[in-house]
Amino acid sequence: MNDISGKNGPELPREAPQAATSLAMPALAMDRVSHAYGCRKALVDVTLTVPQAHFTALLGLNGAGKTTLFSLITRLYDTQQGTITVLGHRVDRSPGEALRQLGVVFQARTLDLDLSVMDNLLYHAALHGIGRRTARQRAHEVLEEVELAGRARDTARDLSGGQMRRVEIARALLHQPRLLVLDEPTVGLDVASKSAIVAHVRGLVRERGVAVLWATHLMDEVEPSDDVVVLHKGRVLAAGAAANVVQGADMRTAFTMLTAGADSTGAGME
Amino acid sequence: MSATAVAAATRRGFSAMQYLICLRGIMWREMLRFVHQRERFVSALVRPLVWLFIFAAGFRQILGVSIIPPYETYVLYEVYVTPGLIAMIQLFNGMQSSLSMVYDREMGNMRMLLVSPLPRWYLLISKLVASTTVSVLQVYAFLLVAYLWGVEAPPWGYVTVLPALVLSGLMLGALGMLLSSMIRQLENFAGVMNFVIFPMFFASSALYPLWLVQQSSPVVYAICRLNPFTYAIELTRFALYGTVNWLALAVVAVMTVLFVAGAVLAYDPARGLIARRGGGAP
Structure with a gap:
């Protein structure tokens, strides 16, 4: 059960405010996480770290396990093995605290198409226990940031794909999370919308330390200064600064070599 | 609450106010959806009215209803069938909100609900309360039309029926929620119609008193007696006349608790059916 007060099990020591803001603590830490659907293994021994105020790319082909990984981080289901920690809060032990620090943009569209943009945002704010007045104010701010302030009253259905994505990102930021996770946010978008979204999110990292x-x-979508984690068939093949992972080759070649190497050595599971 | 207490509450755990804001947000969205989906309201109203205007008119001559509690005189078939139709509205609404859960899950809205930091049981119960509120509004709209049609309950009956409506709405909503955790695809609502709504409706005291059923088939009678929907109808029927059917109350209350517990368990990340199945994730 989502026990946010920590009544299950022993009370964990309260994190001191300094510790919570310490940059040494990773924003997201996954430690030897494995997950299987029946006998099909979706994730095997995944260990990765997302440092604070950093852009970390999770690279993987379709079916690599990215969506499962997101489902575990957002606690759609429990971690079967291993631990996931969001800013010091274990997702299984104090899901409320972990989810509060987390903004999510799912791969599938998650706006309520019948409601207006503003109503979508206010609903999300309510789910986070944010009162009406604060919610309205923040909604205007986040819409301003994604340059959609003028569309607040429009029905979500009337937005373009790129605009919907921007609203979803705005919504994910409404409760001021310190970790933002995005699952293939640019799929199906045109080049202009895509680069606008990438630029916006990179700006959030730079300017606000998200x-x-x-x-x-x-x-x-990956820049040499990013951290990358290469996920292939449920396993982490490589992790580190993009420049090191690539080692001189261009990103695409390096990725192809890595995944091909994994397949030939039998690290894959199929 | 002092300023430090508020600060502590926001740092760890949630204040009662935040729980309330969340509930209000979920109810408000359910209302907005209800308002936006006008066809849903119209069909929720037309369905029982067709039964009342046409079916009951035809059946009036065929079926004689003797004096049974809570009625103190002979009643017309329209009067007998009204509580059954009320329960039918709530049954459809419960299943429809389960449809909306499936739809939500497909469209990702359910995912958004479930990433709320508030406890999951609280989110599900809030959703349940919201859908029950909608069903109660639908019932009162139906009662108004029925009143104009000449089906009148005692004036205070319209008040005493409210708690019964809330309880049976919760039971049927929780049943729908439990089912929604098991339905994979949107299309399967047709299956829900065939395998849940129709059997529950016909094998109950909605259309005919159980003593009549008993005369024709003891087996069907036994099934009707085991059907929780029968008790939702009887609870409503008695409440509409200002009395309490204690057996019905007990059954509906117990089933509500069971269904809610089942739904919460089904949506629980650790034990839930979603986890076992993979939640539709590719």
């Missing part, structure tokens, strides 16, 4: 985990299969 940590970002950006799942993608598109190599051109």
Whole structure:
């Protein structure tokens, strides 16, 4: 059960405010996480870290396990093995505290198409226990940031794909999370919307110190200064600064070599 | 609450106010959806009215209803069938909100609900309360039309029926929620119609008193007696006349608790059916 007061099990020591803001603590830490659907293994021994105020790309082809990984981070289901920690809060022990620090943009569209943009945002705010007045104010701020302030009263259905994505990102930021996770946020968008979204999220990292985990299969969304985690058939093949992982080759070649190498040595599972 | 207490509450755990804001947000969204989906309201109203205007008119001559509690005189078939139709509205609403849960899950809205930091049981119960509120509004709209049609309950009956409506709405909503955790696809609502709504409705005291059923088939009678929907109808029927059917109350209350517990368990990340099944994740 989502016990946010920590009544299950022993009371954990309260994190001191300094510790919570310490940059040494990773925004997201996954430690030897494995997950299987029946006998099909979706994730095997996944260990990864997303440092605070960093852009971390999770690279993987379709079926690599990215969506499962997101489901575990957002606690759609429990971690079968291993631990996931969001800013010092274990997702299984204090899900409320962990989810409060977390902004999520799912791969599937999650706006309520019948409601207005503003109503979608207010609903999300209510789910986080944010009162009406604060919610309205913040909603205007986040919409301003994604340059959609003028569309607040429009029905979500009337927005373009790129605009919906921007609203979803705005919504994910409404409760001021310190970790933003995005599952293939640019899929199906045109080049202009895509680069606008990438630029916006990179701006959040730079200017506000938000940590970002950006799942993608598109190599051109990764910059050499990013951290990358390469996920292939449920396993982490490589992790580290993009420049090191790539080692001189261009991103696409490096990724192809890595995944091909894994397949030939039998690290894959199929 | 002092300023430090408020600060502590926001740092760890949630204040009662935040729980309330969340409930209000979920109810408000359910209302908005209800208002936006006008066809849903119209069909929720037309369905029982067709039964009342046409079916009951035809059946009036065929079926004689003797004096049974809570009625103190002979009643017309329209009067007898009204509580059954009320329960039918609530049954459909419960299943429809389960449909909306499936739809929500498909569209990702359910995912958004479930990433709320508030406890999951609280989110599900809030959703349940919201859908029950909608069903109670639908019932009162139906009662108004029925009143204009000449089906009148005692004036205070319209008040005493409210708690019964809330309880049976919760039971049927919780049943729908439990089912929604098991339904994979949107299309399967047709299956819900065939395998849940129709059997529950016909094998109950909605359309005919159980003593009549008993005369024709003891087996069907036994099934009707085991059907929780029968008790939702009887609870409503008695409450509409200002009396309490204690057996019905007990059954509905117990079933509500069971269904809610089942739904919460089904949506629980650790034990839930979603986890076992993979939640539709590719």
